[in-house]
Amino acid sequence: MADIEIQLLVLDVDGVLTDGGLYVDDKGKPSKKFNVKDGLGIKLAQRFGIQVAILTGKTSHVVQHRANELGIEHVIQGSKNKGGDINALCETTGIPIRLTAMVGDDLPDLPAFAVAGYKIAVGDAVDEVKHAASFITTKPGGHGAVREAIEHLLKAQGKWDAALTVFTNQG
Numbered sequence: 179m180a181d182i183e184i185q186l187l188v189l190d191v192d193g194v195l196t197d198g199g200l201y202v203d204d205k206g207k208p209s210k211k212f213n214v215k216d217g218l219g220i221k222l223a224q225r226f227g228i229q230v231a232i233l234t235g236k237t238s239h240v241v242q243h244r245a246n247e248l249g250i251e252h253v254i255q256g257s258k259n260k261g262g263d264i265n266a267l268c269e270t271t272g273i274p275i276r277l278t279a280m281v282g283d284d285l286p287d288l289p290a291f292a293v294a295g296y297k298i299a300v301g302d303a304v305d306e307v308k309h310a311a312s313f314i315t316t317k318p319g320g321h322g323a324v325r326e327a328i329e330h331l332l333k334a335q336g337k338w339d340a341a342l343t344v345f346t347n348q349g
């Protein structure tokens with residue numbers, strides 16, 4: 179079960195918020211496909227007291243654009259050391275690392291897993307990441323894994339029913 183107090187959720191992008199596919203147009207401009215259910219999950223997490231941050235090894239405008247759309251304030255792109263950078267996110271937000279969860283899919287996420295309080299692997303993560311995880315989603319990256327991770331955390335915090343009433347009370 180997740181630490182009930184998780185206050186910061188750090189998301190990798192490729193293979194977590196996407197299925198790992200990299201679209202490149204004929205001008206060489208990268209593009210990515212995000213999942214709308216993940217997006218709603220992120221809004222719910224924020225609304226119910228979990229800050230969300232992005233930590234990715236690549237750099238692209240589409241990631242910043244998606245972050246802006248979802249009100250994700252803390253974005254680190256071009257990370258060469260996710261262990262050091264997740265600590266930097268904790269310093270910026272003032273949230274201790276033990277109250278921080280990381281969602282990852284591949285080997286560059288392991289240094290962040292080594293320090294994060296709670297580690298979540300997407301369903302199609304590589305074996306090494308799955309072995310290091312506290313929780314593995316059933317859904318693969320880009321297909322609702324982040325939504326599932328958020329639902330897992332909000333349920334652990336006893337906030338999921340309240341999250342549902344946001345929708346069921348809309349008459």
Ligand SMILES: [Mg+2]
Nearest residue numbers: 190192193283
């Ligand atoms: Mg990845």
